[in-house]
Amino acid sequence: MKILVCKNYDEMSERAARIFAAQLILKPDTVLGLATGSTPEGMYASLVEKYNEGKIDFSEVTSFNLDEYYNLPKENDQSYDYFMKKHLFNHVNIKNYNLPNGMAEDVEKECKDYEAKIDAAGGIDIQVLGIGQNGHIGFNEPASAFKKETHLVELTESTIEANSRFFESADEVPKKAVSMGTGTIMKSKKIVLLASGEAKADAIAKTVYGDIDPMVPASILQLHKDVVLVLDEKAASKLDPKDYTRM
Numbered sequence: 001m002k003i004l005v006c007k008n009y010d011e012m013s014e015r016a017a018r019i020f021a022a023q024l025i026l027k028p029d030t031v032l033g034l035a036t037g038s039t040p041e042g043m044y045a046s047l048v049e050k051y052n053e054g055k056i057d058f059s060e061v062t063s064f065n066l067d068e069y070y071n072l073p074k075e076n077d078q079s080y081d082y083f084m085k086k087h088l089f090n091h092v093n094i095k096n097y098n099l100p101n102g103m104a105e106d107v108e109k110e111c112k113d114y115e116a117k118i119d120a121a122g123g124i125d126i127q128v129l130g131i132g133q134n135g136h137i138g139f140n141e142p143a144s145a146f147k148k149e150t151h152l153v154e155l156t157e158s159t160i161e162a163n164s165r166f167f168e169s170a171d172e173v174p175k176k177a178v179s180m181g182t183g184t185i186m187k188s189k190k191i192v193l194l195a196s197g198e199a200k201a202d203a204i205a206k207t208v209y210g211d212i213d214p215m216v217p218a219s220i221l222q223l224h225k226d227v228v229l230v231l232d233e234k235a236a237s238k239l240d241p242k243d244y245t246r247m
């Protein structure tokens with residue numbers, strides 16, 4: 001694991017955006033794996049800026065998002081489809097983007113089809129991840145085993161609670177989501193995990209130093225050969241400085 005520690009959220013976002021921009025310059029037909037949550041917002045803003053400056057182009061890009069709420073219409077301003085349009089897709093020339101369809105009548109089929117679509121695109125070249133306070137990635141919640149493929153997830157109380165800040169009340173937060181599996185994520189050729197703030201420090205320490213344990217889903221990233229953690233100082237506060245590069 002390569003770990004880069006930046007001063008604050010803005011520098012973390014810029015550093016991550018540069019990694020993605022470099023990827024798009026080197027391989028214009030990159031298959032991107034995208035994430036939602038407040039953490040990557042700054043990175044998306046910086047990518048939009050770089051696009052407007054003519055530094056990067058999305059016309060040949062294909063993207064796949066990690067997850068989507070179950071049974072929440074796309075038009076709802078809390079859907080991940082809405083989030084991605086608001087922060088990225090409406091501002092760049094991307095044509096081919098994909099999210100799991102959380103409204104699918106046959107969810108099991110939707111999960112299989114999503115997995116097949118990723119494979120047909122040649123697999124994900126570079127995947128951005130955030131991390132939940134309980135160590136979840138995508139919506140792969142702590143569990144007794146790692147889930148291999150895209151699946152329907154029951155969200156944990158702590159995730160519902162953490163996401164309730166975006167809804168009127170915890171009652172309105174969807175209780176299920178469709179998420180890529182940990183196996184889907186691990187098949188990405190490169191992974192960039194972003195984390196910012198004190199609340200993520202424990203999850204990050206467990207991800208880096210802990211046992212590889214499905215109760216801390218992100219800990220499996222220790223087994224991936226090309227992972228970069230881009231953190232701000234607060235998220236890195238429980239790491240030994242000898243283990244990271246200061247930006």
Ligand SMILES: N[C@@H]1[C@@H](O)[C@H](O)[C@@H](COP(=O)(O)O)O[C@@H]1O
Pocket residue numbers: 035036037038039040066067129130131132133137138139159
């Ligand atoms: N499904 C998303 C994750 O992909 C995200 O990493 C996590 C953390 O969100 P935030 O970045 O807002 O802390 O929230 C949600 O559960």
